[in-house]
Amino acid sequence: MPATDELSLVFGALADPTRRDILSRLRTGPITVGELAANYSMSRPAISQHLAVLEGAGLIVRTVNAQWRECRIREAGLDDAQAWVERHRAEWNERLDFLGEHLMKHQPRREGTR
Amino acid sequence: MPATDELSLVFGALADPTRRDILSRLRTGPITVGELAANYSMSRPAISQHLAVLEGAGLIVRTVNAQWRECRIREAGLDDAQAWVERHRAEWNERLDFLGEHLMKHQPRREGTR
DNA sequence: CACTTACGTAAGGACCTTCTTACATGCCCG
DNA sequence: CGGGCATGTAAGAAGGTCCTTACGTAAGTG
Numbered sequence A, B: 001m002p003a004t005d006e007l008s009l010v011f012g013a014l015a016d017p018t019r020r021d022i023l024s025r026l027r028t029g030p031i032t033v034g035e036l037a038a039n040y041s042m043s044r045p046a047i048s049q050h051l052a053v054l055e056g057a058g059l060i061v062r063t064v065n066a067q068w069r070e071c072r073i074r075e076a077g078l079d080d081a082q083a084w085v086e087r088h089r090a091e092w093n094e095r096l097d098f099l100g101e102h103l104m105k106h107q108p109r110r111e112g113t114r
Numbered sequence C: 001c002a003c004t005t006a007c008g009t010a011a012g013g014a015c016c017t018t019c020t021t022a023c024a025t026g027c028c029c030g
Numbered sequence D: 001c002g003g004g005c006a007t008g009t010a011a012g013a014a015g016g017t018c019c020t021t022a023c024g025t026a027a028g029t030g
Helices: A008-015 A017-026 A033-037 A044-056 A075-104 B006-014 B017-026 B033-037 B044-056 B075-106
Strands: A060-065 A066-071 B059-065 B067-074
Touching: A008 A075, A008 B006, A008 B017, A008 B075, A017 A044, A017 A060, A017 A066, A017 B006, A017 B075, A033 A044, A033 A066, A044 A060, A044 B017, A075 B017, A075 B075, B006 B017, B006 B044, B006 B075, B017 B044, B017 B059, B017 B067, B033 B044, B033 B067, B044 B059
Parallel strands: none
Antiparallel strands: A060 A066, B059 B067
């Protein structure tokens, strides 16, 4: 993702099944990088890099505990994303009845009136 | 995005400010590709490609009308994304009190990354 | 103090995005 | 039917992503 704004980082982080799965796993509580990596077929550095993406998007926090890094969810991380999605869904739904009818009878070849 | 599953496509499509802006603009009703492209500093083909991404993710629909393509929102497109986000947010929040206490008394002597 | 463990980071390869310009297609209008 | 308009698509450059292996570092262990 070339875009570096907060929302793009969050959505970009979510646009990967492995990272979504990591977030799901973190629901059950904090977990170290090694334990996490054991669940996947890719190398540990790969998981480490996914964690960096998630951390950069503000979705997780890594706390240092001796030589372990405990990863846990940063609950506010999804706030903006949820707000964006809900706002759009709500507004779309609001318009649907109206728009549906509008398009139905809009049938003719051209448009430009509205 | 190498991932081709539905959720990844949707989140990936949303991970771009231009595409999110296009979706916002479509809230006010259907619009043609040319009208849309006039709002951006990039070329019309670039917009056309963004639209292809949005369409591939099931977020919009393009209907052919003579030589115009009217783009409009596909309201069900955000369903899965919203469900995913809400489910995770809800479950995280559910655990927060518990987890908060747990971490509190777990008292890591030092922390801080990020 | 070596030695292992847990982890991050560097370097590099394969592939994907995201723009651009150039060109092809389909549609209407005189 | 020829010309112009709205649009998609091809081709290619520039830069990202996502994985790998190799190596570096900090913390506990014998």
